[in-house]
Amino acid sequence: xxxxxxxxxxxxxxxxxxxxxxxxxxxxxxxxxxxxxxxxxxxxxxxxxxxxxxxxxxxxxxxxxxxxxxxxxxxxxxxxxxxxxxxxxxxxxxxxxxxxxxxxxxxxxxxxxxxxxxxxxxxxxxxxxxxxxxxxxxxxxxxxxxxxxxxxxxxxxxxxxxxxxxxxxxxxxxxxxxxxxxxxxxxxxxxxxxxxxxxxxxxxxxxxxxxxxxxxxxxxxxxxxxxxxxxxxxxxxxxxxxxxxxxxxxxxxxxxxxxxxxxxxxxxxxxxxxxxxxxxxxxxxxxxxxxxxxxxxxxxxxxxxxxxxxxxxxxxxxxxxxxxxxxxxxxxxxxxxxxxxxxxxxxxxxxxxxxxxxxxxxxxxxxxxxxxxxxxxxxxxxxxxxxxxxxxxxxxxxxxxxxxxxxxxxxxxxxxxxxxxxxxx
Ligand code: IMP
Numbered sequence: 001x002x003x004x005x006x007x008x009x010x011x012x013x014x015x016x017x018x019x020x021x022x023x024x025x026x027x028x029x030x031x032x033x034x035x036x037x038x039x040x041x042x043x044x045x046x047x048x049x050x051x052x053x054x055x056x057x058x059x060x061x062x063x064x065x066x067x068x069x070x071x072x073x074x075x076x077x078x079x080x081x082x083x084x085x086x087x088x089x090x091x092x093x094x095x096x097x098x099x100x101x102x103x104x105x106x107x108x109x110x111x112x113x114x115x116x117x118x119x120x121x122x123x124x125x126x127x128x129x130x131x132x133x134x135x136x137x138x139x140x141x142x143x144x145x146x147x148x149x150x151x152x153x154x155x156x157x158x159x160x161x162x163x164x165x166x167x168x169x170x171x172x173x174x175x176x177x178x179x180x181x182x183x184x185x186x187x188x189x190x191x192x193x194x195x196x197x198x199x200x201x202x203x204x205x206x207x208x209x210x211x212x213x214x215x216x217x218x219x220x221x222x223x224x225x226x227x228x229x230x231x232x233x234x235x236x237x238x239x240x241x242x243x244x245x246x247x248x249x250x251x252x253x254x255x256x257x258x259x260x261x262x263x264x265x266x267x268x269x270x271x272x273x274x275x276x277x278x279x280x281x282x283x284x285x286x287x288x289x290x291x292x293x294x295x296x297x298x299x300x301x302x303x304x305x306x307x308x309x310x311x312x313x314x315x316x317x318x319x320x321x322x323x324x325x326x327x328x329x330x331x332x333x334x335x336x337x338x339x340x341x342x343x344x345x346x347x348x349x350x351x352x353x354x355x356x357x358x359x360x361x362x363x364x365x366x367x368x369x370x371x372x373x374x375x376x377x378x379x380x381x382x383x384x385x386x387x388x389x390x391x392x393x394x395x396x397x398x399x400x401x402x403x404x405x406x407x408x409x410x411x412x413x414x415x416x417x418x419x420x421x422x423x424x425x
Pocket of ligand 1: 011012013038039040126127128129130131133134221222223226235236237238271272273
């Protein structure tokens, strides 16, 4: 048995939570491997919308194990809110959720540092979700961080104070005003909750699951184009969002990775700053945002919208070793007379079909191919064979361009609006 991976091929918000929820019945274990409360995974069923930030999207299925892996950064404050909301809805979180002792903690001063750093950057800000992600990962790689396992130690409070002292110096440097005393009680309540949950050595546990024939699905957060190494640096998140991040973030050797589901929207969105070659600043962009309800699940910020970017998609497919594609939000494209797809870029006077090194300071102009649109409303379609011919052509076009099958097409936010397509033998 190998662990399958599901991750985003664009700038996040592809709809990973929904698909993980749909695929969970096929798996025994769902594991998050990177990111933290900057993620907002939205799931909708039985008329209710749920947003998860840290907890894997398999949590709604009784009897499935959910693991928060070592590569994740956990904010106990956000985590407690998430757990409380799930308990209120009758989800038995405490029974099915396991947390890696090696996952790092986001402490209140990480959030303050995130805000101070962004404010200091002014126009050049990353557009961070301000959840303390960057500072927490900085402390991890800087070897100053606090891990979940530390909360089991009698000296945790003093370890916390040492880190806070360091952060206070930095905040002084930023001349940032704050009231830490207001933030700490919620943090320590979150720590108490974490202590009630099973804290595990997840790398051993997950490898044991594989050895005993259990099926694992690793759930990515953010998207490949936000990867700290391969995204449009510095406008990226601070973790490895690609398949390789699964190995690091769960302690699984590369040979233990099986299928890689690459999930993408039928168009593109990006929230926060940074380059976005196919971004539309016109009415079409506005229409996509409105039809697609493109507002951040974590921050509520309007998402920037644009056409599908094939060079970027192919780049993400290459980095991740994607074996099958999942196309989301196809329904949003209904009603557009034509649909554009970026096939190449104009860059430094040349036409290229790769993502060049400098996408931040150089101008990248998309070269488009125009395909016929469709008018039919897809929300009620329950069989992939019944999709409009123009959409089937769009699917075929992307499959030809990427060399991969699109095995799932999503036509709405509900579980039921997920169409399975036959994989060619
Ligand atoms: P951070 O990870 O909160 O520091 O944000 C860094 C960049 O990644 C910003 O542009 C955010 O908008 C973006 N980002 C972070 N998490 C997500 C996500 O889950 N979906 C989409 N964009 C995200």
